Every structure is written in C-alpha cells, then in structure tokens.
Amino acid sequence: MHPIVKPDGQLNDPYIWRREPLYKGMNGKYVERVYITPSETFIFKPLTNTDQYGTEVWVYEQILPYVPPVYPKMIARSSTSRPEYSWTLFEDLGQLEHTFHEEIAHALIVHIAAWHALPIDNFVQAPLRGPKPSAEAIRTELLQHEEQVRALLESLPIPRRLADRLFFNLRRESLPTSFVLSHGDLHLGNYALVNEQIKVLDWEHAHLNCRYWDLYHVIDLSHPLFPKTVTPMMRERLLDGYLLQVEQQSTYVHNHYFKQGYYLFSSMFSLWMLRLISNDIQKNNGTWPEEQLKEQLLETTMSFIQCAERL
Numbered sequence: 545m546h547p548i549v550k551p552d553g554q555l556n557d558p559y560i561w562r563r564e565p566l567y568k569g570m571n572g573k574y575v576e577r578v579y580i581t582p583s584e585t586f587i588f589k590p591l592t593n594t595d596q597y598g599t600e601v602w603v604y605e606q607i608l609p610y611v612p613p614v615y616p617k618m619i620a621r622s623s624t625s626r627p628e629y630s631w632t633l634f635e636d637l638g639q640l641e642h643t644f645h646e647e648i649a650h651a652l653i654v655h656i657a658a659w660h661a662l663p664i665d666n667f668v669q670a671p672l673r674g675p676k677p678s679a680e681a682i683r684t685e686l687l688q689h690e691e692q693v694r695a696l697l698e699s700l701p702i703p704r705r706l707a708d709r710l711f712f713n714l715r716r717e718s719l720p721t722s723f724v725l726s727h728g729d730l731h732l733g734n735y736a737l738v739n740e741q742i743k744v745l746d747w748e749h750a751h752l753n754c755r756y757w758d759l760y761h762v763i764d765l766s767h768p769l770f771p772k773t774v775t776p777m778m779r780e781r782l783l784d785g786y787l788l789q790v791e792q793q794s795t796y797v798h799n800h801y802f803k804q805g806y807y808l809f810s811s812m813f814s815l816w817m818l819r820l821i822s823n824d825i826q827k828n829n830g831t832w833p834e835e836q837l838k839e840q841l842l843e844t845t846m847s848f849i850q851c852a853e854r855l
Contacts, residue, residue, distance in 0.1 A: 546620040553629035591630040600748035640736035644772030657789030660724040672751035674728045682816045706852040720754035730761040732770035756809040764810045766843040768836040807854040814848040
C-alpha cells in the first residue's frame with residue numbers, strides 16, 4: 545500500500561500537495577495527476593471500468609517486460625480483491641501533446657511491429673479482452689442491418705457505388721484469423737512523444753487480435769477529442785513503413801494483399817463507427833459536445849471514402 549492511497553482506494557489528502565483531474569472514466573472516477581510536492585508527481589489511476597479489473601496490472605507484469613520500454617512505469621498498485629478499491633500509480637510523463645503527425649505515427653508503427661512479432665502462446669488463455677466487438681462481430685452486425693446502414697450512407701456525402709463495393713466484399717472476402725498481441729485501444733489520446741521518445745498509455749485493453757486492429761486505430765480511427773487528418777498518400781506510407789518492419793523480422797506478408805485486407809478492414813470498421821457516431825449525435829446525451837461529434841463524423845466519412853475507393 546502506498547501512503548498517498550487509503551485502504552479504500554481513495555487518495556489520502558494529508559499526504560498530497562495538490563490534485564489535478566485529467567479525465568473521467570466510464571464509472572465516473574477520475575484519473576488524476578497527484579502532486580506530493582510542487583516538483584514530485586504521480587499519475588493516480590483508479591479502476592475506471594469494472595470489466596477491466598486486474599487486466600492492466602496483469603499486462604504490466606506478464607507482457608510488457610517483453611515489449612520495448614515505451615510505456616510509463618507502474619510505481620505501485622493495490623492488492624485488494626474488491627474492484628471498487630482497485631488502483632494503480634504510474635510515473636508522470638508530464639504534459640502530453642496528442643496532435644497527429646505522420647512522423648510520430650511512423651515511429652509508433654515501428655514499435656507496433658515489434659510487439660506484433662512477440663510469440664503469443666503464453667497469452668492465449670490470458671484474461672485479455674478488447675473494448676470493442678471483434679471484426680467478425682462487426683461484419684455480422686453490418687450485414688444484418690444492411691438496410692439501415694445504407695440509409696445512413698445515403699444521408700452522408702458517400703457515393704452509392706462505395707456502399708455496393710463494400711457490401712460485396714464483406715460477403716465475399718474472409719477476415720484475418722491469424723492473431724498477434726494488440727494494444728487494443730491505440731487512439732491518438734493513448735500515445736505521445738515524450739523527450740523524443742514514443743510513449744504508449746493505457747494497456748488495460750491489450751488482447752489478441754489481427755494486425756489491422758492496431759494499425760486502424762493509429763491511422764484511421766477517429767476520436768471526438770483528438771481530431772486528425774490522414775491523406776491517401778500518408779496512409780500508404782504508414783502501411784509501407786509497417787510492412788518494411790515486418791519484412792525485417794523475416795515474416796512473409798504479401799504486400800498487395802495485406803494492403804487490400806487493410807482497406808477492407810478499415811472501410812468496415814469506419815462504417816461501424818459511422819453508426820455509433822450518428823447514434824451519439826441523435827441521443828445528444830452530453831457525453832461529447834455535439835460539434836466535436838459532427839467533426840468526428842466528417843473525419844470518419846473521409847476515412848471510409850478513401851479506403852473504400854481502394855477496394
């Protein structure tokens with residue numbers, strides 16, 4: 545037990561100079577920067593999603609020792625068996641900038657290729673689960689609701705031929721069945737450049753998935769708080785950078801077919817995201833500002849169009 549945290553998982557204020565909330569988790573608890581003194585800080589992270597109880601600690605202890613040191617150090621953790629009292633304490637990397645730059649994304653992709661190359665035999669039975677449905681479940685959902693999905697696409701500036709092309713490929717093509725270690729939630733808010741080094745945060749969603757999962761999150765996944773712009777040429781360069789790393793690992797991947805598979809995966813995932821974002825806009829429940837959701841919808845639309853054009 546660390547002295548700044550009480551047995552019930554609450555911060556022990558008499559030991560703390562200042563607290564700075566960083567973000568609120570799904571259960572309403574805040575991840576905070578904790579100042580012990582004006583110059584000594586930690587990141588306090590209570591369990592923000594009960595479904596992920598114990599996962600991040602397990603990943604830190606069982607997986608990350610084999611990964612390049614691109615993650616913040618875990619300083620302390622709770623030993624409780626009660627999820628509501630669970631917490632972890634991490635080193636503070638300082639103020640992070642989550643702005644998309646192709647050079648940073650390329651540097652990150654080098655590390656992604658490294659953890660994708662790890663043997664996964666010891667992780668098959670591990671308590672790992674991603675935050676979103678599997679690719680196969682997403683495809684099934686889109687096909688089952690094709691009429692509603694097409695109606696959504698007709699309300700957006702998306703040519704009908706691209707919808708036809710995607711649904712044709714969803715019925716004809718198979719999705720990847722070969723899995724690697726995946727970070728699971730590698731959106732722009734979960735990595736940053738710190739002192740000229742890539743740092744990757746929030747490993748609680750690490751799990752086994754196809755190679756496209758991490759790549760899509762870095763290149764084409766949108767987020768209402770972290771907008772980005774990716775061009776077709778930029779996407780090609782990032783995919784080429786990944787394939788070069790895989791080739792240097794002496795792993796054979798057919799470049800053309802790999803890219804075609806990525807464009808199908810990305811188009812499918814972006815279409816699924818368009819449904820989610822549209823529903824969030826209609827609900828207007830205040831989770832995200834409506835203007836940011838509309839910008840996210842536009843960004844995802846452009847991603848869908850660019851990738852579907854390559855099918």
